[in-house]
Amino acid sequence: MRAMRYYGPGDIRLDNIPEPVVGLGQVKIKIAWCGICGSDLHLYHEKVLDTALNATESQPPVVMGHEFSGTIVELGPAVNASRLSVGQDVTVEPTITCMQPTCLDCSSPKTRNWCSQIKFIGVSGGGGGLSEYIVVDQMLVHPLPPAVSLEVGAMMEPLAVAWHAVKKANVSAGCSALILGAGPVGILLLKVLRAFGAGWVGVSGRSAKRCAFAQEHGASAVFDVASIGVDVLSETLLATHQRGVDVVFDCAGSQATMDTAIGAIRRGGIIVNLALWSTKPTIDMNILLIKEVVIANSMCYADDHPEMLEALAQGRFPDLQTLITRRIDFEDLVELGIMALVHEKHDHVKILVHP
Template structure:
């Protein structure tokens, strides 16, 4: 089969590799894949969770590994011992890619927060196959059935939607609170959709330099959009909501977004970092002290896929398919996927 494999930063190749064979307790899935901002980080730099030339602690794999952790697909085969009624070939499924050490003495794994295990490792980054391939075999504990009426394309978006859902839960958002989202890429737009599923009328402001992403934000429920290239975000926010926002989500992960979030928060507001940073930041701690701000991070998710799938199936989160700007063949994933998303942000949401 064909697979998009990661050899190192800037080096992703389409290789022909053997089809995977399902082991006991596994299913074989024909893949529908979505490209993620985290994969773009791998394309640009050495992100810590991606495989290296040293064997990974959990998977034992080294580069090259198959990329892709946001994906859905159709079961085409099952391994020995798998219940073929519950997991029948032809079923559409979503893969929850996060796994961790699951050791008894690991506090995060033992208390239900495996997403912050020191050894967190996603499928499609650290090994065990990935979504940028024609097929993958996956342990059943990471597989969720897609309800009828939910397409595979939408299913491929469940993983980033889960990232946003977890971040909103971490924020403590309640109906009526005002919100700033900086960065209207996939995660920023999914943050907006999750918030709108909870409260259709809260004031949500989105800051984003790319025109098409600002347009998407307005279409999907933003009360106001800001172009940070032409407006000062904190001033625009306070002109809209007076004392500042209750919550600020940083989905951009740069110094300017951090500063804008902190300056835009009202007293005792909450900053939530959702972005993966490529560089170190500086922080005015006295400003946090003086405003008594809450400051937190949100990393991936931990077993919320079922909740998110239910929200989508029940129609509480809608319009996801409208955020899919193009479909490309696996052979073209580097040129028309990675390079296009990096260089043509004005064309893609």
């Protein structure tokens, strides 16, 4: 089969490799679409290899891709046939953990993402979504609701990231929120907040096009910080009568966004970090103490897909397909996919690749 494999910095090749063979408790999936994630860009530039590959003995070449959907073509022995069947359209939760009886984190589905041995499909070896077929454990496979397209199905992984963060923040109907970063996860956070019945939601970003997407998908206010004179903090405080928002989601991970988060959060509020930081921020702990602010972190997802997919089936995430800004073939992955997101990232939300 054909597969896009990472060999090293700037070196991604379209290879012919053997099709994977289904094993005990495994499911074979024919890939339909695979999204390009920001972590794929980091992988391309070798910025996260030390953390991504150290948890596994696998070394490049690695089949890339972890945001994908497809159709089941084969079930291995001992697969639960009452839940999964050949011909079923599915999405995959791409985290692999040790699942050892002695691992307290793996003892509960809701804490599996805390496992110290966590690995990722499409990063840590063992197959990826940028291939024609993949074999994965049945517990990672989730059926798509009948009316959901395979294109939208490829967006379930980043949607689950947003869902997990909103659940982490204990968002309830009427909550006010500020999202710092109008990239794919930021806009999907907005979609999830709307599904949870949030009230005022502000979104800041550095792209007029992405800010326009945020406006179209229900933001109460949009702040294009690339424009002169835009003050996210003062505008947020004005909109909340100087009280501040109930929750801030930091998707950007910079000193500037952390400063804005601390200033914009209300007393007793919660700041949720979803970003991988390249620098260490300076945080005034005294302000956090006086305001009794909670700083939380949200990493991936854990047992979130079933509940999220049920919400999707209920129609609580309308127009997800409009966030797909480009569809490409394998051959165009680097030029029209990865490099486009490097040099034209402000023009795109989600680029999908079709094998």
